[in-house]
Amino acid sequence: MTTTATMFTKPKPPNLEYPELYEFPAFFTRYHSSSSPQNTQPNDTTWAHQRSIWAAWVLSYCRAHKIWKLQLSDALETELFYNRNLNRRFKQRDAAELLEYMVTEGDVEWEGVGKATAIVYWRKPEEWANVIYEWIDSTGQKGSVLTLYEISEGDLTRNQEFHTIDPYVLRKALDFLVKRSLAQVFGANEEMGVKFF
Amino acid sequence: MPHPYCFHFIALQLLPKPHPTNSHIPVPSPVLNMRKGVGLGALTRNTQTSQQYASHGQLLQKSHIDELTTQLSVFQASLAQFSRTHAKDIRSNPAFRAEFARMCTAIGVDPLASSSNRGGSFWAEMLGTSVNDFYFELAVRVVEVCRRTRQENGGLIAIAEVRERIMRQDESIGGSNDVSEDDILRAVDALRPLSSGFAVIDLGRRQMIRSVPKELNTDQSTVLEAIQVLGFITHSMLRVNLGWDGARVQTVIDDLLSDSLVWLDDQADEKEYWAPSFFKKSG
Numbered sequence: 001m002t003t004t005a006t007m008f009t010k011p012k013p014p015n016l017e018y019p020e021l022y023e024f025p026a027f028f029t030r031y032h033s034s035s036s037p038q039n040t041q042p043n044d045t046t047w048a049h050q051r052s053i054w055a056a057w058v059l060s061y062c063r064a065h066k067i068w069k070l071q072l073s074d075a076l077e078t079e080l081f082y083n084r085n086l087n088r089r090f091k092q093r094d095a096a097e098l099l100e101y102m103v104t105e106g107d108v109e110w111e112g113v114g115k116a117t118a119i120v121y122w123r124k125p126e127e128w129a130n131v132i133y134e135w136i137d138s139t140g141q142k143g144s145v146l147t148l149y150e151i152s153e154g155d156l157t158r159n160q161e162f163h164t165i166d167p168y169v170l171r172k173a174l175d176f177l178v179k180r181s182l183a184q185v186f187g188a189n190e191e192m193g194v195k196f197f
Numbered sequence: 198m199p200h201p202y203c204f205h206f207i208a209l210q211l212l213p214k215p216h217p218t219n220s221h222i223p224v225p226s227p228v229l230n231m232r233k234g235v236g237l238g239a240l241t242r243n244t245q246t247s248q249q250y251a252s253h254g255q256l257l258q259k260s261h262i263d264e265l266t267t268q269l270s271v272f273q274a275s276l277a278q279f280s281r282t283h284a285k286d287i288r289s290n291p292a293f294r295a296e297f298a299r300m301c302t303a304i305g306v307d308p309l310a311s312s313s314n315r316g317g318s319f320w321a322e323m324l325g326t327s328v329n330d331f332y333f334e335l336a337v338r339v340v341e342v343c344r345r346t347r348q349e350n351g352g353l354i355a356i357a358e359v360r361e362r363i364m365r366q367d368e369s370i371g372g373s374n375d376v377s378e379d380d381i382l383r384a385v386d387a388l389r390p391l392s393s394g395f396a397v398i399d400l401g402r403r404q405m406i407r408s409v410p411k412e413l414n415t416d417q418s419t420v421l422e423a424i425q426v427l428g429f430i431t432h433s434m435l436r437v438n439l440g441w442d443g444a445r446v447q448t449v450i451d452d453l454l455s456d457s458l459v460w461l462d463d464q465a466d467e468k469e470y471w472a473p474s475f476f477k478k479s480g
Contacts, residue, residue, distance in 0.1 A: 021349075025429070026460030026471040046457045049348035088464050 016064035019057050025086055027053075030094035054090070054098050059107060063122040068166035069111060070118045072096065111168075119168060128162060128173035133182055135160055136196045148174075148192045288331050291377035298383065335376065335384040338363050343395070343408035350474040351457030352409030353421075356381050356397070358474075359406060378404075401425045405474065411456065416441075416449045421472060424459065428476075429469040 081090040102108035177183035394410035401422035
């Protein structure tokens with residue numbers, strides 16, 4: 001059930017589009033470790049561009065595989081950061097720098113202090129709030145009470161994009177609805193429920 | 198169908214060519230005149246004849262000019278008519294467009310000539326806006342593509358790739374304007390009056406658009422050509438094959454790196470340098 005454990009064996013989802021540069025060997029190089037200053041290349045412009053493509057790639061990869069939490073050390077072995085055909089990989093340090101950048105963009109949030117696992121918002125919590133509320137609205141469930149587990153794992157949501165949604169992301173999304181007085185969350189821990197208005 | 202005036206014109210040409218001056222008119226020799234006993238009257242008659250010739254000549258010249266003016270205006274009209282009726286073909290069919298552009302060049306018409314400088318080119322006005330607009334709109338899109346990819350390729354992009362990107366963009370919005378590489382070359386040419394720094398350069402076998410106002414020196418071009426052929430280059434490849442010393446190689450590579458023209462790949466045995474501009478084709 002954990003996303004990271006099954007990541008290796010997952011087949012390529014049909015909606016996953018690789019960036020053109022995925023086949024470009026230099027795409028996997030952040031900079032040279034040589035101490036000589038003129039070797040710290042590619043230059044900043046190149047890196048900025050490279051980084052934005054990497055960020056978009058991480059998001060679409062996680063979206064296609066429905067990965068809510070990315071465990072960095074595991075992810076480094078997946079095709080996300082490792083192109084085995086090319087024998088090129090994005091190094092730990094570079095991937096960490098990338099995720100750090102994505103944190104500043106609001107696409108990623110570190111889980112805990114170790115910076116080992118990142119919550120990837122391939123949709124922002126606010127967007128999730130809208131998606132969930134639209135689903136509630138279109139299925140006539142306003143006024144009814146659902147448990148958080150039902151929303152993420154229930155049979156009813158099997159065809160929804162937010163099926164298997166990470167509890168933490170779900171809470172953040174629901175918080176938006178609560179703030180707009182469209183939902184009320186009650187209960188504690190595993191027994192949490194939500195009522196939509 | 199020849200214009201009726203054309204026959205008139207040809208018929209006039211068949212007549213003996215008149216001349217306003219009498220230098221070529223056979224003048225009776227004085228000896229002959231003496232024999233015939235013709236006196237002063239002959240002289241007057243001579244003058245009269247030459248005057249008649251002259252006035253007739255002027256008449257012919259005038260009608261010549263009238264002919265030409267008429268023919269020209271007919272030609273203008275039909276060319277304008279042609280570009281109007283075929284505006285759609287000109288826009289949608291790259292082969293037709295290339296032929297049309299070639300025809301215009303052959304008869305000395307520049308469909309892209311600006312109408313604002315040097316008193317305005319009536320050709321451009323005559324051809325209407327279809328041809329002009331096509332290339333100017335294309336030029337705008339070429340600029341867009343160059344600008345969008347500049348971070349990636351340092352402002353050097355193959356014409357073929359520009360074309361591919363424009364076509365792909367068209368497809369995504371449902372349009373199907375066929376654009377040829379020839380069109381893109383012309384469009385870049387159309388940018389020249391703006392002194393925009395866009396230029397087409399030959400690099401090895403390929404034509405590239407350079408969208409940053411920077412000259413490549415010979416060493417840089419050589420290295421880029423090598424990358425084009427081999428996909429990437431390394432220090433030792435350049436040293437061995439070109440016989441350059443280490444410092445020279447380093448300088449070229451550093452320059453290319455700092456212009457974002459090549460990217461570094463440090464995961465091979467030796468550092469490899471790849472150029473995104475040449476990557477797409479091999480992929």
